[in-house]
Amino acid sequence: MGSxxxxxxxxxxxxxxxxAGRLRHAQETxxxxxxxxxxxxxxHGGAYRRLLGEVSEWLTRYFQRRLPxxxxxxxxxxxxxxxxxxxxxxxxxxxxxxxxxxxxxxxxVDQLRKLSRxxxxxxxxxxxVEDHETAIVSRSVLTSLLEQLRPAQAQSxxxxxxxxxxxxxxxxxxxxxxxxxKMNIHRGIARLAAIIEKTPDVE
Numbered sequence: 001m002g003s004x005x006x007x008x009x010x011x012x013x014x015x016x017x018x019x020a021g022r023l024r025h026a027q028e029t030x031x032x033x034x035x036x037x038x039x040x041x042x043x044h045g046g047a048y049r050r051l052l053g054e055v056s057e058w059l060t061r062y063f064q065r066r067l068p069x070x071x072x073x074x075x076x077x078x079x080x081x082x083x084x085x086x087x088x089x090x091x092x093x094x095x096x097x098x099x100x101x102x103x104x105x106x107x108x109v110d111q112l113r114k115l116s117r118x119x120x121x122x123x124x125x126x127x128x129v130e131d132h133e134t135a136i137v138s139r140s141v142l143t144s145l146l147e148q149l150r151p152a153q154a155q156s157x158x159x160x161x162x163x164x165x166x167x168x169x170x171x172x173x174x175x176x177x178x179x180x181x182k183m184n185i186h187r188g189i190a191r192l193a194a195i196i197e198k199t200p201d202v203e
Contacts, residue, residue, distance in 0.1 A: 029054075030097045038092040052080055055100065062104055063111075071111050079107045109193045145192050153188030156181045161189075 033051060040048035056076060063075045082103050090099050146154040152174070159170040160181065171178045 034092055034096040037090050066108055067111055075107050075111045079104050109196050112193045148195055149188050149191055153184045156184035157188045160185055
């Protein structure tokens with residue numbers, strides 16, 4: 001898991017000789033985070049603030065690739081809070097990356113579950129598009145996840161949660177009753193959360 005985590009810590013892939021340099025930089029970053037966390041555990045407030053600042057930047061990239069824009073900030077804050085609460089569980093003898101990735105993954109699952117409980121609202125036509133690359137990556141991640149669901153579940157989630165259709169509009173498009181659309185959304189998102197939880201190697 002460590003090597004895959006390192007490769008995905010780098011925001012943009014490259015080719016050629018610079019790959020080794022990027023991996024070396026990523027390893028140095030993780031080693032530095034391990035040292036900062038160890039210092040924080042010893043009561044060094046400055047090290048702790050620096051660590052949270054750098055980790056926050058990584059979490060921003062992490063969640064922008066996996067969540068709707070409106071949920072990114074909440075996910076970051078929840079993850080930072082979890083890091084704070086669990087900082088005593090980190091063992092400096094082991095890599096920091098997998099420890100951090102496990103917490104981020106859990107918060108991703110939590111945010112996904114919130115989607116199934118949040119009220120259904122229509123999306124505004126004037127929602128700003130911030131980053132095409134982020135949108136494309138997020139769409140790619142979502143597509144790969146939806147492919148693992150039953151077609152009716154994937155279609156209901158795509159229409160209502162992604163494209164912003166009302167349940168009634170989705171009902172007309174799919175030929176399912178509104179209650180069946182809602183059930184497919186609820187069960188589909190629960191299934192997505194279970195799939196993510198069982199994924200052993202998430203950035």
